[in-house]
Amino acid sequence: xxxxxxxxxxxxxxxxFTALSEIAGTLEKEGIGSEIFHIGNDPVxxxxxxxxxxxxxxCVFDDLVNVCxxxxxxxxxxxxxxxxxxxxxxxxxxxxxxxxxxxGGRHFYLKxxxxxxxxxxxxxxxxLDQINKYFLISQMPVIGSQYWNMVHGSTPDxxxxxxxxxxxxxxxxRNMAYFLKCRAAAEAAGIPLxxxxxxxxxxxxx
Numbered sequence: 001x002x003x004x005x006x007x008x009x010x011x012x013x014x015x016x017f018t019a020l021s022e023i024a025g026t027l028e029k030e031g032i033g034s035e036i037f038h039i040g041n042d043p044v045x046x047x048x049x050x051x052x053x054x055x056x057x058x059c060v061f062d063d064l065v066n067v068c069x070x071x072x073x074x075x076x077x078x079x080x081x082x083x084x085x086x087x088x089x090x091x092x093x094x095x096x097x098x099x100x101x102x103x104g105g106r107h108f109y110l111k112x113x114x115x116x117x118x119x120x121x122x123x124x125x126x127x128l129d130q131i132n133k134y135f136l137i138s139q140m141p142v143i144g145s146q147y148w149n150m151v152h153g154s155t156p157d158x159x160x161x162x163x164x165x166x167x168x169x170x171x172x173x174r175n176m177a178y179f180l181k182c183r184a185a186a187e188a189a190g191i192p193l194x195x196x197x198x199x200x201x202x203x204x205x206x
Contacts, residue, residue, distance in 0.1 A: 001180050002033040004075040006068070008082040008093030010041035015118040016081040018156040019169050023079060023116070026173035032180060037071060039064055039096050046095040053103030065096060069104035076180055078108065078140070079172075080131050081116040087123030089130050101134050108138040110193065112179045114172055115142075117150045118159065124150040143179055145172040 005024060009016035017036065024034040045061050052060040059065045072078065080097070082089040089097075101108065115131035117124040125148055135142050149172055151165035152158070159165065 001076045001184065002035065002074070003027055003077040003079060003176060003180075004068075004071050005034055005036045006078065006080045006093075007036055007038045008080060008090060008096065009038075009118070010090070010092065011083075012038045012041075013156070014083070015151065015153055015156055015159045016083050016116070018159045019116050019118055019151045019165070020079065020081045022166050022169040023173040023176075026170045027177055030174060030177035032177045035071070035075075037068060039068075039093060041092075044092040044095040045099075047098045047102055057103070057106075059099050059103040061099070065099045065103065068096075068100055069107065072100075072104055072107045072111075075111070076183075077112045077143075077176055078135075079114045079116060079176070080134075081118065082127055082131060084117055084119035084123040084127050087126045089117075089127050094130075097131070097134050101138060105138055108135075108140055111140055112143050112176060112183075113140040114144070114149055114176065116169070116172075117148075119150065119152060120154050121152065124148065124152075141179065143172060143176045145169075145175060 005020045007017050007020055020036050024036060027034045050060055058069060082093050085091065113135040115128045117127040128148055132142055145168045147168050149168060152162050
Protein backbone atom coordinates (compact mmCIF):
# COMPACT_ATOMS: atom_id res chain seq x y z
CA UNK A 1 0.00 0.00 0.00
CA UNK A 2 1.16 3.51 -0.80
CA UNK A 3 0.10 7.04 0.12
CA UNK A 4 0.76 9.92 -2.27
CA UNK A 5 1.68 13.08 -0.34
CA UNK A 6 1.29 16.21 -2.49
CA UNK A 7 3.45 19.12 -1.35
CA UNK A 8 1.64 22.22 -2.59
CA UNK A 9 4.21 24.67 -1.27
CA UNK A 10 6.60 26.47 -3.64
CA UNK A 11 9.33 25.58 -1.12
CA UNK A 12 10.35 21.98 -1.64
CA UNK A 13 11.83 21.60 1.85
CA UNK A 14 9.81 24.14 3.84
CA UNK A 15 7.18 23.98 6.56
CA UNK A 16 4.63 21.98 4.54
CA PHE A 17 7.30 19.44 3.62
CA THR A 18 8.24 19.15 7.29
CA ALA A 19 4.67 18.24 8.21
CA LEU A 20 4.35 15.76 5.35
CA SER A 21 7.69 14.18 6.28
CA GLU A 22 6.41 13.53 9.80
CA ILE A 23 3.43 11.74 8.25
CA ALA A 24 5.66 9.76 5.89
CA GLY A 25 7.90 8.60 8.72
CA THR A 26 4.95 7.38 10.77
CA LEU A 27 3.39 5.62 7.76
CA GLU A 28 6.66 3.77 7.25
CA LYS A 29 6.55 2.54 10.85
CA GLU A 30 3.02 1.29 10.14
CA GLY A 31 4.23 -0.65 7.10
CA ILE A 32 2.72 1.77 4.57
CA GLY A 33 4.80 3.21 1.73
CA SER A 34 4.63 6.85 0.71
CA GLU A 35 5.91 9.36 -1.82
CA ILE A 36 6.12 13.13 -1.47
CA PHE A 37 5.26 14.80 -4.78
CA HIS A 38 6.29 18.47 -5.01
CA ILE A 39 4.27 20.58 -7.46
CA GLY A 40 7.28 22.86 -7.93
CA ASN A 41 7.60 26.62 -7.93
CA ASP A 42 6.89 27.34 -11.58
CA PRO A 43 3.57 29.00 -12.52
CA VAL A 44 0.69 26.54 -12.83
CA UNK A 45 -2.01 27.20 -15.42
CA UNK A 46 -5.59 27.07 -14.22
CA UNK A 47 -8.30 24.97 -15.85
CA UNK A 48 -9.64 26.60 -19.03
CA UNK A 49 -12.75 24.37 -19.15
CA UNK A 50 -11.91 23.05 -22.62
CA UNK A 51 -13.29 19.60 -21.77
CA UNK A 52 -10.59 17.71 -23.66
CA UNK A 53 -9.77 15.62 -20.60
CA UNK A 54 -13.15 13.90 -20.94
CA UNK A 55 -11.90 12.45 -24.23
CA UNK A 56 -8.22 11.87 -23.43
CA UNK A 57 -8.21 11.17 -19.70
CA UNK A 58 -5.52 13.75 -19.14
CA CYS A 59 -5.17 17.52 -19.07
CA VAL A 60 -4.55 19.41 -22.30
CA PHE A 61 -1.71 21.23 -20.50
CA ASP A 62 0.91 18.48 -20.43
CA ASP A 63 2.76 19.33 -17.23
CA LEU A 64 3.11 18.01 -13.67
CA VAL A 65 -0.66 17.57 -13.39
CA ASN A 66 -0.53 14.70 -15.87
CA VAL A 67 2.51 13.25 -14.07
CA CYS A 68 0.52 13.34 -10.84
CA UNK A 69 -2.51 11.67 -12.45
CA UNK A 70 -0.33 8.67 -13.27
CA UNK A 71 0.79 8.49 -9.65
CA UNK A 72 -2.79 8.76 -8.39
CA UNK A 73 -3.73 5.75 -10.53
CA UNK A 74 -1.39 3.50 -8.55
CA UNK A 75 -1.62 4.99 -5.04
CA UNK A 76 -4.06 3.87 -2.37
CA UNK A 77 -4.57 7.20 -0.60
CA UNK A 78 -3.82 10.90 -1.04
CA UNK A 79 -2.74 13.61 1.39
CA UNK A 80 -2.50 17.21 0.19
CA UNK A 81 -0.42 19.74 2.09
CA UNK A 82 -0.56 23.50 1.57
CA UNK A 83 0.84 26.66 3.10
CA UNK A 84 -1.75 29.28 3.99
CA UNK A 85 -1.93 32.33 1.71
CA UNK A 86 -4.58 34.89 2.68
CA UNK A 87 -6.53 32.29 4.66
CA UNK A 88 -6.63 29.83 1.77
CA UNK A 89 -4.47 27.36 -0.13
CA UNK A 90 -1.84 28.99 -2.32
CA UNK A 91 -2.83 29.85 -5.88
CA UNK A 92 -0.55 27.38 -7.64
CA UNK A 93 -1.91 24.47 -5.62
CA UNK A 94 -5.49 25.57 -6.22
CA UNK A 95 -4.91 25.67 -9.97
CA UNK A 96 -3.12 22.31 -9.75
CA UNK A 97 -5.96 20.64 -7.83
CA UNK A 98 -8.65 22.10 -10.09
CA UNK A 99 -7.03 20.45 -13.09
CA UNK A 100 -5.96 17.28 -11.27
CA UNK A 101 -9.44 16.45 -10.02
CA UNK A 102 -11.24 17.59 -13.15
CA UNK A 103 -9.07 15.57 -15.53
CA GLY A 104 -8.21 12.63 -13.27
CA GLY A 105 -11.25 12.50 -10.99
CA ARG A 106 -12.19 8.94 -11.91
CA HIS A 107 -9.01 7.67 -10.23
CA PHE A 108 -9.81 9.11 -6.79
CA TYR A 109 -12.98 7.13 -6.10
CA LEU A 110 -13.13 5.85 -2.48
CA LYS A 111 -9.42 6.41 -1.88
CA UNK A 112 -8.98 7.88 1.63
CA UNK A 113 -7.65 11.41 1.72
CA UNK A 114 -6.57 14.15 4.09
CA UNK A 115 -5.60 17.81 3.90
CA UNK A 116 -2.76 19.41 5.88
CA UNK A 117 -2.34 23.15 6.35
CA UNK A 118 0.78 25.02 7.43
CA UNK A 119 0.61 28.60 8.67
CA UNK A 120 2.51 31.08 10.75
CA UNK A 121 -0.61 31.84 12.75
CA UNK A 122 -4.12 31.69 11.21
CA UNK A 123 -6.18 30.74 8.16
CA UNK A 124 -5.62 27.01 8.54
CA UNK A 125 -9.21 25.88 8.99
CA UNK A 126 -10.39 27.79 5.92
CA UNK A 127 -7.57 26.17 3.93
CA LEU A 128 -8.55 22.71 5.17
CA ASP A 129 -12.18 23.35 4.24
CA GLN A 130 -11.12 24.41 0.75
CA ILE A 131 -8.98 21.34 0.08
CA ASN A 132 -11.43 18.89 1.66
CA LYS A 133 -14.07 19.89 -0.90
CA TYR A 134 -12.02 18.24 -3.65
CA PHE A 135 -12.15 14.98 -1.68
CA LEU A 136 -15.82 15.13 -0.78
CA ILE A 137 -17.03 15.66 -4.34
CA SER A 138 -14.84 12.73 -5.44
CA GLN A 139 -16.39 10.29 -2.89
CA MET A 140 -13.16 10.03 -0.92
CA PRO A 141 -13.31 9.18 2.81
CA VAL A 142 -11.66 12.06 4.69
CA ILE A 143 -9.26 11.04 7.45
CA GLY A 144 -8.93 13.21 10.53
CA SER A 145 -6.69 13.42 13.56
CA GLN A 146 -7.00 14.44 17.21
CA TYR A 147 -7.34 18.08 16.11
CA TRP A 148 -7.51 19.81 12.75
CA ASN A 149 -4.62 18.75 10.51
CA MET A 150 -2.40 21.81 10.89
CA VAL A 151 1.06 22.90 11.92
CA HIS A 152 2.35 26.35 12.84
CA GLY A 153 5.63 28.13 12.29
CA SER A 154 7.58 30.35 9.91
CA THR A 155 10.45 27.89 9.38
CA PRO A 156 10.87 24.10 9.41
CA ASP A 157 12.55 24.41 12.82
CA UNK A 158 9.50 26.29 14.10
CA UNK A 159 7.23 23.53 12.84
CA UNK A 160 9.32 20.84 14.52
CA UNK A 161 8.91 22.78 17.78
CA UNK A 162 5.12 22.71 17.33
CA UNK A 163 4.87 19.53 19.38
CA UNK A 164 1.08 19.37 19.16
CA UNK A 165 1.19 19.88 15.39
CA UNK A 166 3.76 17.11 14.97
CA UNK A 167 1.65 14.79 17.11
CA UNK A 168 -1.39 15.63 14.98
CA UNK A 169 0.59 14.57 11.88
CA UNK A 170 1.58 11.26 13.48
CA UNK A 171 -1.98 10.57 14.62
CA UNK A 172 -3.25 11.36 11.13
CA UNK A 173 -0.73 8.92 9.66
CA ARG A 174 -1.75 6.14 12.03
CA ASN A 175 -5.43 6.76 11.32
CA MET A 176 -4.71 6.62 7.60
CA ALA A 177 -2.75 3.39 7.99
CA TYR A 178 -5.60 1.83 10.00
CA PHE A 179 -8.17 2.78 7.37
CA LEU A 180 -6.02 1.36 4.56
CA LYS A 181 -5.54 -1.91 6.46
CA CYS A 182 -9.29 -2.12 7.10
CA ARG A 183 -10.00 -1.59 3.43
CA ALA A 184 -7.48 -4.28 2.49
CA ALA A 185 -9.18 -6.67 4.93
CA ALA A 186 -12.57 -5.83 3.45
CA GLU A 187 -11.31 -6.56 -0.05
CA ALA A 188 -9.80 -9.84 1.12
CA ALA A 189 -13.13 -10.78 2.68
CA GLY A 190 -14.92 -10.10 -0.61
CA ILE A 191 -16.96 -7.15 0.61
CA PRO A 192 -18.06 -5.34 -2.55
CA LEU A 193 -17.79 -1.62 -3.22
CA UNK A 194 -21.01 0.40 -2.90
CA UNK A 195 -23.51 0.25 -5.74
CA UNK A 196 -23.06 3.30 -7.97
CA UNK A 197 -26.15 4.88 -9.48
CA UNK A 198 -26.13 6.81 -12.75
CA UNK A 199 -25.45 10.45 -11.97
CA UNK A 200 -28.51 12.70 -11.89
CA UNK A 201 -27.88 16.37 -12.62
CA UNK A 202 -30.52 18.95 -11.79
CA UNK A 203 -30.30 22.45 -13.22
CA UNK A 204 -31.93 25.24 -11.27
CA UNK A 205 -32.73 27.23 -14.41
CA UNK A 206 -34.75 25.39 -17.06
